[in-house]
Amino acid sequence: MARDAMAREPWRDPVTEAYRSGIDRTLLAKNLRLTPEQRILAAMELQRLAEEVRRAGRRARRRP
Amino acid sequence: MTNFRALLEALVDGGVEFVLVGGLAAVAHGSARLTQDVDIVYARHPRNLERLAAALADRQPYLRGAPPGLPFRWSAATLGHGSNFTLETSLGDLDLLGEITGGGRYEELVPHSFELELFGRAIRCLNLDKLIETKRAAGRPKDLEALAELEVLREMTSGR
Numbered sequence: 001m002a003r004d005a006m007a008r009e010p011w012r013d014p015v016t017e018a019y020r021s022g023i024d025r026t027l028l029a030k031n032l033r034l035t036p037e038q039r040i041l042a043a044m045e046l047q048r049l050a051e052e053v054r055r056a057g058r059r060a061r062r063r064p
Numbered sequence: 065m066t067n068f069r070a071l072l073e074a075l076v077d078g079g080v081e082f083v084l085v086g087g088l089a090a091v092a093h094g095s096a097r098l099t100q101d102v103d104i105v106y107a108r109h110p111r112n113l114e115r116l117a118a119a120l121a122d123r124q125p126y127l128r129g130a131p132p133g134l135p136f137r138w139s140a141a142t143l144g145h146g147s148n149f150t151l152e153t154s155l156g157d158l159d160l161l162g163e164i165t166g167g168g169r170y171e172e173l174v175p176h177s178f179e180l181e182l183f184g185r186a187i188r189c190l191n192l193d194k195l196i197e198t199k200r201a202a203g204r205p206k207d208l209e210a211l212a213e214l215e216v217l218r219e220m221t222s223g224r
Contacts, residue, residue, distance in 0.1 A: 013200075015208055016208055016211050016212045016215065017212075019208055019209045019211075019212035019213075020212045020215070020216060022209070022212075023212055023213050023216045024096065025216060025220070027096040028094055028095075028096060028213070028216060028217055028220060029220065031094040031095070031096055032094045032217075032220060032221065036092040036093075036180050036181075036182060036189075037181070037182050037183060039091050039092060039094060040068050040069065040088065040091055040092060040182065041069070043068065043088070043091045043098070043099060044065075044066075044067070044068055044069065046098055047065050047066065047098065047099075047100065048065055050098060051065050
């Protein structure tokens with residue numbers, strides 16, 4: 001019976017499966033409430049923030 | 065930092081035929097992953113190469129990571145001699161792909177794409193099923209987590 005159930009399930013790559021548990025579905029649900037344009041603008045904002053953090057890190061490393 | 069909006073606008077306004085693929089296409093589908101560049105698969109016919117060359121001519125395209133001073137001339141002829149170009153431009157990083165693993169060339173991708181309304185323009189974007197297929201076909205370890213996320217997104221949006 002277990003074998004029948006397995007046969008009905010589509011094959012899933014075990015490595016991808018392992019990653020699935022770490023996916024934050026709440027973030028995805030939040031993104032899905034936005035329009036594609038809003039998602040891209042949010043990605044640009046995130047990229048800007050990441051760059052700012054990188055710059056701050058570089059400044060901190062230069063400090064004696 | 066890459067100005068996704070300005071890059072896409074420059075391409076569309078220049079009449080370039082392309083399909084948005086990669087990380088930014090994933091973002092358009094709802095991915096929460098940070099992406100740094102714009103990846104497109106472009107049509108390789110001569111008129112499109114001319115349009116692509118003209119659309120980016122004022123954006124100082126140069127081979128990303130290459131030492132300065134290389135005799136790289138941005139032109140339709142240069143595009144015709146190659147296929148994939150990883151570029152830096154004054155608007156940010158742009159990957160021009162003649163074809164992609166698991167998806168093929170522009171003409172083969174069009175049936176698996178749809179028009180997104182972005183910034184007042186129609187931008188052709190790879191659909192989620194094909195995006196998953198190409199990520200899987202690429203088989204790069206760095207894509208596995210992205211692939212898992214795209215599969216979760218497909219589950220969350222199926223039946224919508």
